[in-house]
Amino acid sequence: MSNKELQALKERYVAAGVASPNEQFADHATNAELWDADGKRMIDFAGGIGVLNIGHRHPKVVAAIKAQLDKLMHTCQTVMPYEGYVRLAQKLSEVTPVKGHAKVMLANSGAEALENAIKIARAATGRTNVICFDGAFHGRTFMTMAMNGKAAPYQTDFGPMPGTVYRAPYPVPYHGVSEDEALRGLMMTMKADSPAKDTAAIVLEPVLGEGGFYAASTSFLKKLREICDENGILLIADEVQSGFGRTGKMFAIEHSGVEPDIITMAKSMADGMPISAIVGTDKHMDASGPNSLGGTYTGNPAACAAALAVFDVFKEEDVLGQSQRLGEKLKHCFTQWQEQFTHVDNVRCLGSMAAFEFVESKESRKPMPELAAAVTRKAKEKGLILLSCGLYANSLRFLMPVTIEDEILEEGLAIVEESLKEAGA
Known part of the structure; x- marks a missing residue:
């Protein structure tokens, strides 16, 4: 079924309190990439809200589940x-x-x-x-x-x-x-x-x-x-x-x-x-x-x-080491954005648990949740799943798989940077 057809079913049958505002529907995925019901490819920087540290459908996990189902x-x-x-x-x-x-x-x-x-x-x-x-x-x-x-x-x-x-x-x-x-x-x-x-x-x-x-x-x-x-x-x-x-x-x-x-x-x-x-x-x-x-x-x-x-x-696969190295890459990138963009501040990374936030100015630190929403919206339009968070809803958090391929990571970060520029960060 297409995204449009599935959306019609969702509106008719899924309770509003649990229904996603996203009008795309996941069809299949692997590691840090997924494709919707219409075949559009997305890069996943959300990981099902931190569920997929080793990526979508890791082969060893899939094999273990299949073997268990036979028993x-x-x-x-x-x-x-x-x-x-x-x-x-x-x-x-x-x-x-x-x-x-x-x-x-x-x-x-x-x-x-x-x-x-x-x-x-x-x-x-x-x-x-x-x-x-x-x-x-x-x-x-x-x-x-x-x-x-x-x-x-x-x-x-x-x-x-x-x-x-x-x-x-x-x-x-x-x-x-x-x-x-x-x-x-x-x-x-x-x-x-x-x-x-x-x-x-x-x-x-x-x-x-x-x-x-x-x-x-x-x-x-x-x-x-x-x-x-x-x-x-x-x-x-x-x-x-x-x-x-x-x-x-x-x-x-x-x-x-x-x-x-x-x-x-x-x-x-x-x-x-x-x-x-x-x-x-x-x-x-x-x-x-x-x-x-x-x-x-x-x-x-x-x-x-x-x-x-x-x-x-x-x-x-030394996942802990991969997490540390990914965190170093993210911190380097985010620090550059903090210097480049007026409203980007407070870069923080503990391993690859990484975030930064949007503020009116680095002096006032007044939260800008509307800018976080605009950046996530633009990223989605460009094929990147990205989540905001925080008590003030003004932070971007990054939960891509720790196992993400370097080229996919760079592609996703480039989309974030484009979105920052277009949103006026």
Whole structure:
């Protein structure tokens, strides 16, 4: 079917709240390229929102899924367990930097991972409250909507959010929130709203995802670890978008040397297959009673096979090294644009988790979300999928596959530069 025909069906049958504004429909893809239903080629700098760190349809992952489908598709692992689940749990336990011996629960999505992390934290501590940060995005279920640090569009229209979720400032010095101010804000939250004795967990993204690709400093993360240790609070790192090589480490928290009690992950964990994980210290993961955790489809055999293949690809193709080298290229390019364009500022790259933002001037730092929207629109017209982000919606984030070919990368960056010029950046 053509794009036009599919658009007509979408308008008639797909709920408005979930329908994409994009009138193109993906037909097939490989690595960093995809083609729509009309045969138009696009370069993908979005990666399904950070899901495709090793590209569309990596051959080793496709082969692993096909092999698994010839053996087993579903049993529900709580009814009849299978090898893939326990092998993946072993692998995740070995590589995830939590504080102590790690145990694993598999789930289906990032939001589901965060929901279960909170359940586990409450069971382990006997406390109820959760402290999150401004600008955070943790999901679209009710608990994770409450945890998000940005109301619209995630909470709009959905009524009261669950209670016992409290907020603290995330350190973004560029926008006037220093590390010291963020820590003072956290201590005030613990004094005024969520006393330590009632707080089960402090949850943060080591690098804000939807919130703008701002990285927390090592000193801030170490201070959070100290606060949690002093008060019996669990530290939960949400690595759903920053994990699996995007920052040049398997997990972004590794840049700091800080070990959380629990890490949540999803997205690029299985190169497009729906799976997520909660990995935590064994005494915390074992805190709740029998049959208290799980789900019908959690840790699906095909998704487990895909995730295990992803680990093989990371080792065989030096994906972490590729991420670091890609980040260096992006930083060099973005720095040139920052010097060339009046409204481009605050270039930031942690590995290939890279972004910059649009401001009225480098002195005022006043956000220009309309310019970010114009650049993404022009890029799309030229055949490039590009995403904005940030609390002010004025940043461009770059989530192309780490495995992108050099010539495709250069072609895509040239389109961004053309779009910057045409949009008046």
